[in-house]
Structures are given as C-alpha cells and as structure tokens.
Amino acid sequence: MTDASLHGAAPRKGRSIHQIDARTRRRNATEARFKACGIAAIAIGLFFLVVLAVAIIRNGTPAFTRTVVEVNFTLTQAQFDEAESQLFKTKAYSGFFNSALADQLTQQGIEVAFDEASIERLMGKVGNAIREHYTAHPGDLDAPVTFNLPTSSRVDGYFNGRVKRETLQDSRFLEATDLDLADQLKAAGIIKSEFNWPFITGADSGVDNPGGAGIGASVVGSFFMMLVVLGLSLPIGVAASIYLEEFAPQNWITDLIEVNISNLAAVPSIVFGILGLAVFIQFMHLPQSAPLVGGLVLTLMTLPTIIISTRASLKSVPPSIRDAALGVGASKMQAVFHHVLPLAMPGILTGTIIGLAQALGETAPLLLIGMVGFVARGYPDGFLDGFVEPNSAMPAQIYTWAARADQAFYDKAWGGIIILLIFLLTMNIIAIILRRRFERRW
Amino acid sequence: MNDMRPMERKVDTKEIKFDCRNVQVYYGDTQAIKNVDVKLEDRTVTAFIGPSGCGKSTFLRCLNRMNDTIDICRVEGNLLLDGEDIYDRRVDPVQLRAKVGMVFQKPNPFPKSIYDNIAYGPRIHGLARNKADLDDIVEKSLRRGAIWDEVKDRLDSPGTGLSGGQQQRLCIARAVATEPEVLLMDEPCSALDPIATAQVEELIDELRENFSVVIVTHSMQQAARVSQKTAFFHLGSLVEFGETGAIFTNPKDPRTESYITGRIG
Numbered sequence: 001m002t003d004a005s006l007h008g009a010a011p012r013k014g015r016s017i018h019q020i021d022a023r024t025r026r027r028n029a030t031e032a033r034f035k036a037c038g039i040a041a042i043a044i045g046l047f048f049l050v051v052l053a054v055a056i057i058r059n060g061t062p063a064f065t066r067t068v069v070e071v072n073f074t075l076t077q078a079q080f081d082e083a084e085s086q087l088f089k090t091k092a093y094s095g096f097f098n099s100a101l102a103d104q105l106t107q108q109g110i111e112v113a114f115d116e117a118s119i120e121r122l123m124g125k126v127g128n129a130i131r132e133h134y135t136a137h138p139g140d141l142d143a144p145v146t147f148n149l150p151t152s153s154r155v156d157g158y159f160n161g162r163v164k165r166e167t168l169q170d171s172r173f174l175e176a177t178d179l180d181l182a183d184q185l186k187a188a189g190i191i192k193s194e195f196n197w198p199f200i201t202g203a204d205s206g207v208d209n210p211g212g213a214g215i216g217a218s219v220v221g222s223f224f225m226m227l228v229v230l231g232l233s234l235p236i237g238v239a240a241s242i243y244l245e246e247f248a249p250q251n252w253i254t255d256l257i258e259v260n261i262s263n264l265a266a267v268p269s270i271v272f273g274i275l276g277l278a279v280f281i282q283f284m285h286l287p288q289s290a291p292l293v294g295g296l297v298l299t300l301m302t303l304p305t306i307i308i309s310t311r312a313s314l315k316s317v318p319p320s321i322r323d324a325a326l327g328v329g330a331s332k333m334q335a336v337f338h339h340v341l342p343l344a345m346p347g348i349l350t351g352t353i354i355g356l357a358q359a360l361g362e363t364a365p366l367l368l369i370g371m372v373g374f375v376a377r378g379y380p381d382g383f384l385d386g387f388v389e390p391n392s393a394m395p396a397q398i399y400t401w402a403a404r405a406d407q408a409f410y411d412k413a414w415g416g417i418i419i420l421l422i423f424l425l426t427m428n429i430i431a432i433i434l435r436r437r438f439e440r441r442w
Numbered sequence: 443m444n445d446m447r448p449m450e451r452k453v454d455t456k457e458i459k460f461d462c463r464n465v466q467v468y469y470g471d472t473q474a475i476k477n478v479d480v481k482l483e484d485r486t487v488t489a490f491i492g493p494s495g496c497g498k499s500t501f502l503r504c505l506n507r508m509n510d511t512i513d514i515c516r517v518e519g520n521l522l523l524d525g526e527d528i529y530d531r532r533v534d535p536v537q538l539r540a541k542v543g544m545v546f547q548k549p550n551p552f553p554k555s556i557y558d559n560i561a562y563g564p565r566i567h568g569l570a571r572n573k574a575d576l577d578d579i580v581e582k583s584l585r586r587g588a589i590w591d592e593v594k595d596r597l598d599s600p601g602t603g604l605s606g607g608q609q610q611r612l613c614i615a616r617a618v619a620t621e622p623e624v625l626l627m628d629e630p631c632s633a634l635d636p637i638a639t640a641q642v643e644e645l646i647d648e649l650r651e652n653f654s655v656v657i658v659t660h661s662m663q664q665a666a667r668v669s670q671k672t673a674f675f676h677l678g679s680l681v682e683f684g685e686t687g688a689i690f691t692n693p694k695d696p697r698t699e700s701y702i703t704g705r706i707g
Contacts, residue, residue, distance in 0.1 A: 250513050320550035324613070326508065328563035328620055329540035338562070339552055 056417055062160040063415020066196040066211065068148040069123060069185065073100045075134055077141050083131070090127030094119075097126050105188065112184050121178050124152050124209075150198075151191065153210040153408035155182055159193065162407060199415060204376045204397060210408030213401065215416050217376050221291050221391035222360060222423075224380075228295020228387065229302055229359050234352055236299075237306030244307075245314040246336050265304035272301050273365030281369060289370040289390035297369060298359040305355040306348075313347025314340060346438040353431040357424050363395040371396040372403075394420045459484040459624060459654040460505060465519035467500055467509070474500045478519075478680045480673055482624075487646060487655045489669035489686065491662060493706065496675040498658045502626050505656065506542035507535040523624070540567055543622035547629040549609035551601030551616070556593050559601040559612060560584060563620035579619055587615025588645045607638025614645060618653070625649060627657040631664065643668050662702055666690050674698045676706075 202214020
C-alpha cells in the first residue's frame, strides 16, 4: 500500500523522457559540481606534491656531486722520509702537492700564478690527506698516484651556484682571485665534478668540514633501530592482536584496552621520546644516543599501528573459514594459526612495513634520547656494537645538519632527505608488492 | 531417490544417537529455543524444518557446540550423545566436533588445495600413520562425497576454484574424512542450483548407511525427499516430530499443517 493510492493522486502521464525536467537538471548540476570539487581537491594535492618533489630534488642534488682536484702525484721514498723527519709533517706534504700541481700545469702548458695560501683556501689543508694515504699504503711510494682531493665547500658551492662572486667581498676564507684560479683549473680539467660517494658511504664530519659529511653511518644507525623495532613490535603486536581478536572475551576490560590502543596511536611522538628518556636512559641506564634505545622508543610508537592493522586484517578473514576449521574438529588455536593467520598475513605484513616506514622517518623522540647534537663520526665496530654505540639516525642526522650554521650543510640536509625518501618509497613499494603477491581470494 | 512417495518408505527402529531433553538456548536475554525434547536416531536422516528464525539452526549448532563461539549464547538442559552429556564439564568441544561433523550453509572450502582440504581433519586428529594412509583417506572421502571422479586429476588445484555444487560436496567429503558418527548439515543446498542439489541429496541418502544425518532445510520438498524423520520448529519450540511421511501427509498440529501448506512462514 503506497501513499499515492491512499490519497487517490492520479499518476502523472504524458511526460517525455527526452525533455530533462528541472529536478533532474538540478540533480545533475549538483553531481557535476561535486565531481569538479573532487578533481580540484586532487589537483591541489598533486600540485603541492609536485612543488615538494621539485624543491627536494633541486635543493638535494648538489649534495650528490662534489668538486675534486685531480692531481697526478709521485712521492719518492726520499721525500717521504724527509717529510716524516720534520716537525710540521703535513706542511711538507702540502709543499710536495703544490709543486706537483705546478708541474702538472706547466706540462699542460697553462700559465697560472698561484701561491700556497690560495691553494689552501681552495682545498683546505691537503697535506693530511696525502700523508694518510702514504702511511696507509707505503707501496705507493715512488709510483704515480692519481689523487682526487675534495675542494673546500665554498668552491663546491661556487660551482653549484650557491656561492656567488658578489657575496665574497669580505670573506677571509675565499677571495675573488681564488675564484679566477678555480675557473682556470676547471677549464684545464684539473678541477672536475664527480659523484659524491663519500656522502652516501661516509659518516658525519665536524661543523668545520661540510664537504666530508656523509649519511652512511646514520643509515646504519637507522638500520639497527629498525631491527629492534621489527624484532620487538612484530611479535608483540601480532600476538596481542591475535589474542584480542580471536581469544579475548568481550568485556569492559578488553573494551578499555581497545580504546587505549587507539589512543596510543594518536599520542604525539615527543611524548614517547620523553618517556624513553625517563624509563630507558634515566631509570634503566641504557646507553644514551644508542640505536637500541631509539628502537625501543620507536617500538612503543609502532605497536599501536601494527596492532590496529593486524586486527583489521584478522577481522577481514571471513568467519566461514573459522567455522570450517572448527567444524572438522580443529581447536581454536589450530583454526587461527592454520587458516586465519595465513589469510591475514598480507595485511599484517603491509601494516608492519608501513609502521616501520613511519618509525624510520620519526625524529622527535630521537631528539630527546640524544641522537642529535653530537657528531656521529664513525661506523659501529661490530654487529652487536651497532645496537649500543652512540650513533645518529637518518632523520636525526638531517635535523643536525639543518641546524648547523654553514650553508653547505643545508645542501647536505636536503640530500639526506632524498636518501630518506628513497628508503621510505622502497619500503612502501615492498608493502604493495607483498600485498599483491600474497593476497588470496576466496 | 527423488521418490515423492514417502509413505511407502520403510523405516525400521534404530538406536537413539542424540537424546535431547528439555533444551533451552538463550542469546543474552532472549530465549531462542524453548523446552525442546527430541530423540535423534542413528543411521537416519532427520530434517529440521520451520520458518526463518524459528531456532532450527540454533538447535543444530548446539549438537556440536558450535554455539560456544558466540559469547552471549547459553544452553540449558541435557543433550546426550550415546548417553554422554555433551555439555558436561569434562567434554572438550574439539573431541566432540571430531565425532559430530558439520556442513555449513555456504560452501566454505579452505583456500588450499583440494587434497589439503580433505587431509586437514585427518592430519590434526592423527588418523593417518603415513602418506599412503592419508592418500587412502582422501580418496575414500572424496568418493563418499561423490566428487572423486570430478577432481581426481586435479587434487593440487585450489578447492575454491570449484563450482558451488562441487565445493559443497568437497565440504561434505571434508566433514566425513574425520570419520564422524553424526553429520550436521545447515541448509547445505540453499546456495546450490537444482542439479547440484539433486547430487547432494543423493549423497545424503548414501551417507545414511554409515552416519546419523541431521539436516536443516527451508525446502519442504527436500525434507520430504531425503529424511525419514522430520521435526517442525516454530518460534523456538519443537511443534511436531515424527515420521516424515506422517508429518507431511497427516500433521497433528494445526501450525504444522499451516506451514507445510504455505499459510505461515
């Protein structure tokens, strides 16, 4: 019984479907407006994404090239002994280097006047690098060796366009004549650009040497932190969610736990940082700045994410599979471990990797447990040392660089961001591939 | 089979498999089953019929304690399987379910190979001593499930790739693989087409040789075709229970008559 027949309204007749009535037109207009809004929203998002990507790539690429001076150098045993007998050893080496450079220029038929001071301004103190090479490789004595010695970060900046001739006026570090020299050396092919491997493989350097700073050590630090996070949060998170989802009785205690897990996921990361400082460092006396502590703090942060995503993927397994297993006499645990868990696995893995990616980029808690504000100069000595030796982590290293005064570190920070983003993208792609590959349909 | 003259079917008296006395089932505060007394015989097909929500599925799920998975469900009364109370404190539902198998409304094969679907139950119950034993069990079960000829060449392909009717017969084969004594079927044909339904019904009739079968069905024709005993449930009560022929031709209760003639339900 419909209202129409109750009130005796006559059915409307004679309507053409070729004529669009006002009501339909309004409805279509609303739909078109909504579509336009959606497209506009996506366009705005894409725009910012593109701006971000362009900015990162433009600012970050200089970190991946470095300017080097390529010099063919032969050091005789006699020169080596002479230099080693002097009081200022590295100064002697600098002298050898300068004469070698002068020889090379004369050979190539280039007339450039330079003095020791200007070379020092261009390249810093080169003697030390040369001495280190020959003390480490005594076999290279009396044989020609090609040195690729990095220039100072200002010269680097000059060729990258960061340092301008006009801004040099009062600098005591670099003079306009030095730039002329640099230009001439560049034209002669002695100064050249190459890929900056030390940036990827090296450790952080002091504040006075931006050219030598590398992100490698902090990548290792992040790696050890991720090992801790994975090793703790995956088993704990999966065990907790399986229990909560499949075994726990539904009562106010589990409800309370559930609400609190959701709340934990929203707790600001700095809170976890200060918690880690208080509990792990001040109370448990774990070493400061250690990836172990960073990993523990990040585990706390990642757990709620993993628990929530694992529970969601357990929930998405159809109950008929559980019934089927129970129906043939499987125990509850057998039903979960033989049938439910394998089906939930892609979701669990995806959630875990996304949680890890989140943890990898997390900075705030690391600030509080002391992974910034010092120079992480070296790689850990061994695998176990990797967990407890003070080290930095990628985001903390980027923060450290960005906070340093020298403009050259600014490039490094952007370069570090590119490396970090490459890791994050890789992890997310792995998550997508895992989901695609292991997704089973039923 | 498919004989529509149930009156002429011979029914001899058999042992009682399930003796249910004064069973009450509650979901929270609502009572789903009221005072049900019923005796289910061995090697007999018993059909539960009744309108939707009358409690027939609930009662069926009590028989192998599948209701245990529902937190708010509470069962009172005595359900004796071969004289032993299945709700006794000492009973492990896992052992009970090995003895009382179940086939569900929707075919629910595991997303594994056909072989593994059948072999899973025997494996977890330790019914096979070695691989050859297990192969035998799988073949025997698939033959009993009347699906052997269709799948014998592709035991490694996924069970979920079969058609609906084949899946349901696979599930039946899976249920009989654990050598249960009672087989519970919760509307096993509701998702199947008439041809697959006929195959499953034929199978049920064959299973009667070895098992006691309890089947819940919405189709009165199906109840009439496959069962020897029929129980009619209405609003949580067992209204009438007796020989299938008697129920369909000469119901005692007016509600039964209304239902089978299509006036209620």
